[in-house]
Structure formats: structure tokens, C-alpha cells
Amino acid sequence: MMSNLLTAGVEEAVLRERVERLESENVRLADRLAEIEQQNVKLANLYVSLLQLHETLDRKVVVRAIKEVIVNLVGSEKMGIFEMTADGEAMRLVDSMGIDAQHYSVIHIGDGGLLGSAAARGELFISPAANDHLTAFIPLRMDGRIIAAIAVFGLLPQKGSLEPVDFELFDLLSTQGAMALYCSSASFRVGHA
Amino acid sequence: MKKRILLVDDSNTVLLMEKMVLDKSIYELTTATDGDEAVRKAIVEQPDLILMDVVMPKMSGFEACRAIRDHRQTHDIPIILVTTRGEAENVEEGYESGCSDYITKPINGPELISKLRYYLGEA
Numbered sequence A: 001m002m003s004n005l006l007t008a009g010v011e012e013a014v015l016r017e018r019v020e021r022l023e024s025e026n027v028r029l030a031d032r033l034a035e036i037e038q039q040n041v042k043l044a045n046l047y048v049s050l051l052q053l054h055e056t057l058d059r060k061v062v063v064r065a066i067k068e069v070i071v072n073l074v075g076s077e078k079m080g081i082f083e084m085t086a087d088g089e090a091m092r093l094v095d096s097m098g099i100d101a102q103h104y105s106v107i108h109i110g111d112g113g114l115l116g117s118a119a120a121r122g123e124l125f126i127s128p129a130a131n132d133h134l135t136a137f138i139p140l141r142m143d144g145r146i147i148a149a150i151a152v153f154g155l156l157p158q159k160g161s162l163e164p165v166d167f168e169l170f171d172l173l174s175t176q177g178a179m180a181l182y183c184s185s186a187s188f189r190v191g192h193a
Numbered sequence B: 001m002k003k004r005i006l007l008v009d010d011s012n013t014v015l016l017m018e019k020m021v022l023d024k025s026i027y028e029l030t031t032a033t034d035g036d037e038a039v040r041k042a043i044v045e046q047p048d049l050i051l052m053d054v055v056m057p058k059m060s061g062f063e064a065c066r067a068i069r070d071h072r073q074t075h076d077i078p079i080i081l082v083t084t085r086g087e088a089e090n091v092e093e094g095y096e097s098g099c100s101d102y103i104t105k106p107i108n109g110p111e112l113i114s115k116l117r118y119y120l121g122e123a
Helices: A002-054 A059-074 A114-121 A164-191 B012-021 B035-045 B061-070 B088-096 B109-120
Strands: A079-084 A090-097 A106-108 A136-142 A145-152 B003-008 B027-032 B049-053 B079-083 B101-104
Touching (some): A002 A059, A002 A164, A002 B109, A059 A079, A059 A090, A059 A145, A059 A164, A090 A145, A114 A136, A114 A145, A136 A164, A145 A164, B003 B012, B003 B035, B012 B027, B012 B109, B027 B035, B035 B061, B049 B061, B061 B079, B061 B088, B079 B088, B079 B109, B088 B101
Parallel strands (some): B003 B027, B003 B049, B079 B101
Antiparallel strands (some): A079 A145, A090 A106, A136 A145
């Protein structure tokens, strides 16, 4: 009887250890699943953005697609989309959301203001804090020159700060957004020639 | 049998993103682009869950939610509102309109999937 009790005790210990191992593995797999799901969302964001930018040559639709990416995927309802003037001296507002369009209608490059200075530098600018003045400046480039830009002024309250996927979206907008805008503008010019 | 989800948003970007994130081997997805269409499709298709934007043309998500709740055939369908408006008063209005749950944009994929599993069960 003593040996039966000992055997039962050993078996229980083995089973307990196995359960602990399985629980630990379960937690690890759940964490890994969450990582994969997040990665999936990130890839979905990038793919959807690319699709939306390039599925049309209608300039208005391209601009709307850029706005939708910023609103729904990045998380901001305060932005301006600018196009560079022919002389390269200024940026003209072509569409906006949640900002004073009159105030931002023309930005002179290097005018000393936050936006003008960012435009003069011609590089991606990310504010150290997500403030209303300028959260991000995203230059859109074709053949090495800036043809347009997106300025983001503040994030939605529930979005604390920009995340790694947002920077990847900015990279995508910087190149593919530029190409989509350029092609849609070229298409417009050809159509109306 | 696949669970049916009605996705409602006037943004094609959001609809595409939701369709990409949600596993089509588990869910059957249909879409609507405004509140009016959402109410009609909810009555006709009887989805297992509705994922609905708030700010939309013709009829807002809040109004559509009330209409869906008022209809006998759709009264019990879980409705998750998806919106940029995360302020307390908007959340409160969402629940007052009859929504079952609320998530804010930009959508957190794992959070969305977790809520779907809660309302529709595991696959």
C-alpha cells in the first residue's frame, strides 16, 4: 500500500509538471499569435495603402486615398496635403482636414515657420511630441525632388504617439504617394491636352 | 459554418483593411458603405455581427444602430462601433444608441479579433 501511495505521488508530480509546461507553452503561443496578428495588421495596412494609391488615375481619388490612410491607419484628423509650385519656392494646399485651410493655403519654403522650415529641409520630420503645431512632415518625392508633401498636425486622442508601422506608412506615402499623385496629374494633363 | 459579419464604413481603405485582417476561412464578410444600406442589409442578410463606422453619409452609425435595434429581426445582432471618436461623450452616445461594443481607429488588429472571438466564439 505504501508503494502504491508513493507511485501515485510520483505520477501526480509528473502530471503537475507536464501541466505547468503546457500552460507555459500556451502562454508563449498566445503571445506569438498576438505578434503574428499585429504583424498581419501592419502588412494589411501597407498593402491596402498601396492598393488605394495605385488603383486610380483620378487625382481627387488619389488625394482622398492619402487622407484616408492618415485618418484611418495613422490616426489623425488634422492634416494638409500640399503640392510644390512650379518654381519650387512654395507649397500650395490642395486638400486638408481639421485645419484652417486659409491659413495654410500657401507655405513659402524656408519662411522661418515650422512648416516652411520643414519644407526647406525636405526630409521626413517627426515632432518629438505629438503636438498640434506639426506632428509630422512627409515629403513626397519623384526622381529625387519633392513634388508634394503631407503635414500632420496632431493625433487622435486615443492614439498616444506614432508607432513603427506609421513610419513605414510614411515611407510608403513618400514614394508611392508621390508616384500616384504624379501619374494622376500627368493623366489629367494628357486628358485635357 | 462560417459566422457572417457585415462591415460598414464609407471608407474603402477601412473596408479593405478589415477584409484583409479578418480570416475569410472563419468569417463570411459583406459590406455596406452607409448607415442606410447597413440597416437594409442587416434585415435581409441577418449577419451574426455588425462592425460599423460612426461618421457616414445618409445615416450615421448611431442612427443605424438605433434602427437595427428597433427592428424585431435584427434586435439582438451584436454591433461593434468602429470610430475615430474616442471621447467619453461619443462612447456614451454609442452605447445609448444600442451598440454592444466600441473600438477606436486606428484599429488595433488583435483587439478587434479578440472582440470578434468574444461575440462570435472561437473558430
